[in-house]
Amino acid sequence: MTDLEKGAGAGTKPGKRQRLVAAATQVLHEQGVEKTTLADIARVAEVPVGNIYYYFKTKDDLVAAAIEAHAQGLRVVTAALDQHGGTPQDRLKALVRGWVEQRELAARYGCPFGTLASELDKRTDGLDREAARVMRLLIDWAERQFRAMNRPDSYDLAISLVAAYQGMSLLTNTLRDPELMTSQGRRLEQWIDSLV
Template identity: 35%
Template sequence: MRYTPNLSQLTSKFFMNDASKKTKLIEAATQLFHTQGINATSLKDIAEKAGVPLGNVYYYFKSKDELGLAAAEEQMGRLKGLLKSLEEQSQSPKKRIVAAIRFFESVKDRFAQFGCPVAQVCQSTLPATDVVGKSYANVYREHLDWLEAQFSEMGCKKDSAQYARQVLIGIQGAGLLAKALGSPQIISEELERLVQWVQNLA
């Protein structure tokens, strides 16, 4: 299974060989918010990475928060793209859940270095009040809703919501520990445990 985000195709209204500046800014922000954190990343960092002069950023986004919201949308788009590709490739709900878990095997090294991009922003903001944190938190909701639907389709209707949380808790907890201790192996181990658990479900 391979999931390739293709932001420029999604956001460009016309066929362009070159990603627009706005797209480049969103890509740069999304990446830097992941690797450095949203508070440690300045608009200058983002502008430089995107190859756009600092003052020009404000032509596309009226504030850093707006750029943060765009980055949250980008993360949401990536998750939805992943889930959609899993639905196309895996027939049964159980296989889809297993594939959704195993996907994180492909990003474990990045997670061990920088953590989960959604966790990074949700942890360094207050999602209860911060608009950007709130928007990033919606990515978790989307993930949980999808997992819950799969468990429900599997026949675990009564426990589908709880099972969905168990899966995401495992992935996120492992991601956090992996980053703190610098160990991708922690992620592999937890993913394997989750897969075994799902496959042994009725």
């Protein structure tokens, strides 16, 4: 976790805020925003429910922190892929393999962020735009990889990649079939190779 997620400000107890954000991220994925209560999050975080208000005034503040945790996690993953070296194709295929590695989780609950973004899209309170900002981070990173492959259609290819991932996550979850993610991941890797 990052310092931002730890919330290491004056007067805070190290770890509680981090545990609350991690628990919110997990429970929101498993139950959705509407079904999740602060008590659910407190229980998973092992924090008394009354203590939540010390860190977050509302449930929406906690949802916003979970969105930021997703953004930070994505930044960490893409930075690691960038440092991995290799070709842009190698980095894109490593991203796909990372998605496939989470196939059991996707089969049970769907994409960890896509499901949250889809649910928040039905709202107009700003959380919908924050979720879109995180999705944009992934699209922008993928676009840079395709641009490094000298593809003039890099933006369209990035949209296709992210759309394919969201679609295979949705189908994997709906059909409860983790092997669907495996086979579609292989197809995505072949597609990436075909673009060179």
